[in-house]
Every structure is written in structure tokens, then in C-alpha cells.
Amino acid sequence: MSGRTTALTPPGDAVPPVRHPEAPAPGETIGSHYEHCFGCGGGQPHGLHLEARAGEGVSVTAEFRVREAHQGAPGLAHGGVLATALDETLGSLGWLLRVIAVTGRLETDFVRPVPVDTVLHLQAEALAVHGRKIYCTATGRIGGPDGPVAVQADAVFVEVKVDHFIANGRKQEIQAALADPDQVKVARAFEVNP
Numbered sequence: 001m002s003g004r005t006t007a008l009t010p011p012g013d014a015v016p017p018v019r020h021p022e023a024p025a026p027g028e029t030i031g032s033h034y035e036h037c038f039g040c041g042g043g044q045p046h047g048l049h050l051e052a053r054a055g056e057g058v059s060v061t062a063e064f065r066v067r068e069a070h071q072g073a074p075g076l077a078h079g080g081v082l083a084t085a086l087d088e089t090l091g092s093l094g095w096l097l098r099v100i101a102v103t104g105r106l107e108t109d110f111v112r113p114v115p116v117d118t119v120l121h122l123q124a125e126a127l128a129v130h131g132r133k134i135y136c137t138a139t140g141r142i143g144g145p146d147g148p149v150a151v152q153a154d155a156v157f158v159e160v161k162v163d164h165f166i167a168n169g170r171k172q173e174i175q176a177a178l179a180d181p182d183q184v185k186v187a188r189a190f191e192v193n194p
């Protein structure tokens with residue numbers, strides 16, 4: 001496996017990530033941040049329907065069963081879909097830090113092919129924080145939570161405010177989200193950050 005690039009290495013003055021006092025307890029399920037999210041939303045028929053659970057420290061686990069709709073080669077998961085599963089799992093670390101963060105950089109190693117119907121056991125962990133940047137890493141294992149690594153990613157997420165979505169999202173979805181009390185509740189949970 002190649003070494004980390006400079007952009008994925010935390011600078012010397014980065015600090016350890018701090019679990020928010022109101023973060024979900026270890027083992028607790030982390031809800032979807034948006035019903036229509038391709039990674040975690042229940043409203044996407046061909047989405048990944050990833051359900052993450054809080055782990056110890058600033059870590060999460062999740063499972064994803066590869067479906068027919070996720071193929072790249074015959075009978076095998078598409079690499080981009082596997083990268084999405086890693087990306088989504090990493091994204092849910094924000095629930096433990098209580099910050100909204102978007103992917104800035106995601107470097108993925110594809111180590112083993114992943115057949116359709118396989119359950120990918122995902123684990124992600126925040127490693128360091130520097131200003132708005134969150135350095136994190138994730139693995140996807142097959143055959144069980146302790147099985148061999150099939151995919152692995154290192155990433156930098158960048159903290160943003162809810163305004164990031166309001167300013168950049170398509171109007172019709174933003175308006176629908178703002179009119180949905182459950183969605184506004186999710187957004188508020190992140191805004192109230194000491």
C-alpha cells in the first residue's frame with residue numbers, strides 16, 4: 001500500500017478529535033442525516049441504506065450489503081459504490097464530533113473484489129483535527145467484522161455550516177428540507193455546538 005500523501009497527513013499542530021458530550025453512546029444507531037441521501041437515506045431505492053452505529057472514542061461501524069444495482073463488473077461491486085460506502089461511513093463521524101463536515105479528499109485502496117450479496121463491514125475513525133479539517137480513516141472488511149480488508153480509505157473532511165447546503169443545494173430540495181421538521185431538527189443538532 002502506498003504511503004499517505006501530504007494532504008492526508010495531519011500537520012504537526014493538529015489535535016486529537018474530541019467526542020462531543022452529547023454524541024450517541026457506543027452501540028447506538030446513528031440515524032440518516034437526509035432521507036434522500038444515496039448512502040444512508042431510506043428514500044433511495046438503489047441507495048446503500050447504510051446504518052451506522054457509534055463506536056468508542058470518535059469511531060463508527062456500519063454494514064452494507066452489495067445489491068445487484070451496485071455492480072460494476074458481472075457479479076462484483078462497482079468501485080465507486082464501495083468508495084461511497086467508505087465516504088458515507090466517514091461522513092457519519094460528524095455525529096460524534098457534532099459538526100457537519102463534507103469530504104474534501106478521499107483516497108481509496110481497493111484490495112479485494114467484493115461480490116454481489118457480500119456484506120461489507122465498515123469501520124471509520126477520526127484521527128486528528130486541524131482547524132476545520134478532520135483527518136480520518138476507514139476500512140471495509142468481508143466475511144465478518146474481523147475478516148480481511150477489501151477496501152480502505154484515508155480522508156480529509158472539512159467542517160461547514162448548514163449555510164453551505166442552503167447556498168449550494170438545488171432550490172427545490174432545500175425548500176423541501178427546510179419545510180421538514182425532522183430535517184430541521186437534524187440540522188439544528190449540529191448548529192448547537194459549544
Ligand SMILES: CCCCC/C=C\C/C=C\C/C=C\C/C=C\CCCC(=O)SCCNC(=O)CCNC(=O)[C@H](O)C(C)(C)COP(=O)(O)OP(=O)(O)OC[C@H]1O[C@@H](n2cnc3c(N)ncnc32)[C@H](O)[C@@H]1OP(=O)(O)O
Nearest residue numbers: 033087088091101102103104105131156158165177178187
Ligand atoms: C435545511 C438544510 C439542511 C441541510 C442538511 C442538514 C444537515 C446535514 C447533516 C449532515 C450532512 C453532512 C454531510 C453529508 C454527509 C455524508 C455524505 C458523505 C460525505 C460527502 O460525500 S460530502 C459531498 C462531497 N463533498 C463536497 O461536495 C465538498 C465540495 N467542496 C467544497 O464545498 C469546498 O471545497 C470545501 C467546503 C471542502 C472547502 O471550501 P471552503 O471555501 O469552505 O474552505 P477552504 O478552501 O478555505 O478550506 C478550509 C481548509 O480545508 C482545506 N481543504 C479544502 N479542500 C481540501 C481538500 N480537497 N483536501 C484537503 N484539504 C482541503 C484547506 O486547505 C483549508 O485548510 P487550512 O485552513 O489549513 O488552510
